Amino acid sequence: MLRESMELVSVIIPIYNAEKYLPACINSVLAQSYQKIEVILVDDGSTDSSSTICDEYAKRDARVKVVHQTNGGIACAQNTGLDAAQGEYIAFADNDDILDSRNVELLMQALVRTGADMSKARWRQFGPSLMDQVKREAGLGANNPRSVTVFSNPLAAYQNIFCKSLRMLEDLAGRYGEARYLNEANWCRLYRARLWTNIRFPEGKYAQDTAVAGRLYSRMSRVADINVNLYNWLQRSDSVTHRQQKPGFYHDHVQAALDNMAICYKRGVTPARSYYTLIGNLRYERTTSEIYPDPEAKKRLAEDEYRAIKVLQDLSLTQHLYCRTLSDIRTLEKVIYDKLIKNMV
Incomplete structure (x- = not known):
């Protein structure tokens, strides 16, 4: 268990009609080994039972905060979460994904020990049929990372290290290509909250993550990468990016x-x-x-x-x-x- 810092971490989860997978996601967040968290559930006008599920979790765990709002899209929900966050650190999760039980702990450990602006870890993709297996494995918790790589100029890394084949070649050459890989996703990261000052996602638009990526990475001096899987990304054929x-x-x-x-x-x-x-x-x-x-x-x-x-x-x-x-x-x-x-x- 991390002892260097016990600052509050705000975990923001935008939610819309996610009743099938939402409980597993929230359970994985509440089961974190790093317990000083607030879980901000932003119900973005769900028409299924997601709203009720959120309220039930808030009744059972004081760390859960629920915000209900009319449907405004994922960017609007993310912004609501950022506005409500009280933590010194910010994390995001999608409402159908599963966090490893040591996600926040290991990301915080890397951030505090290296003095980086953001820490990130590896993730894996899985299909719905593997949900039960993934939940079990995530609950066991990841091993300590084999390595932590710190790199500077994240904007340049984001722009130039995005081809998988070239990252593999860089790894073979000892240049830590995979460690320096950054994309637009905001999950499986831990941010210092100050990075988000005056930055919000553009509402009513697609590509909201891409729209803020350049501004965010421009504010960072160093990023720490943990060479271990801490996030499980559910792949669904009905997702926005797959239609x-x-x-x-x-x-x-x-x-x-x-x-x-x-x-x-x-x-x-x-x-x-x-x-x-x-x-x-x-x-x-x-x-x-x-x-x-x-x-x-x-x-x-x-x-x-x-x-x-x-x-x-x-x-x-x-x-x-x-x-x-x-x-x-x-x-x-x-x-x-x-x-x-x-x-x-």
Whole structure:
């Protein structure tokens, strides 16, 4: 059990119609070995029994706080959680995922001992049929990590270390590629609460995590990575990211990528990941604008294409070739990844 710090950790869980998996998620949070937590359940206008489930947990455990609100989307729910948080540290969890019982303990330990701004750990994906097995294993608690890697300039890491195959090659070369990998997800991390000052998720939009990633990583000097699995990510075929989307979905991702590229230019960072996000989602926005004809969608597409041309002109030839190469590698990896995810049951 960690003894270096017993500061309060606020765990924020946005909830919408999650009655099937919600109890397992909340149970995994309340079972944390690090007990000084407040669990903020933000019921975002659920129409199933999720609201009742939240209230029942609040009656049983004083650490649980419930906020009921009309449906405003996940960004709105996350912002409500941030506004309600009292902890010196912030963590997030999705309402259908399972936390290892030592998640907060080990993330806190890494954060305190290294003085980093954020700590993160590894995660695994699983299908619904493995839920019982995952719950048992998570309840046992992870072993102490084999290593803790601290790295600087997380914005550069986020932008340039995102291809799985290249991370594996870096690991073989002893350059800790996997440890330096950062994505847009905010779960399986522990943040110092001050990082979120004046940062909130854009409400009413998709890509809310991508939209704040650049600003968050720009505020961080160092990140600590724990080489152990502490989070279990449920893969469901009905999730937002696994469904065919309309043009607005891709438009929001294009806007987030463009905004992140602007941050990178100011910081002198080559925006390889945002280039990949921009090119891919712009292509999907064009395709879906033909499938779902809408004058407003056509107008947004024209504006996105114009802005993209202007932003891409700021890349040097070397940067453009570098970004294009990583984008092609990641596109191929995604084809394989999507097939694996679709086979999870």
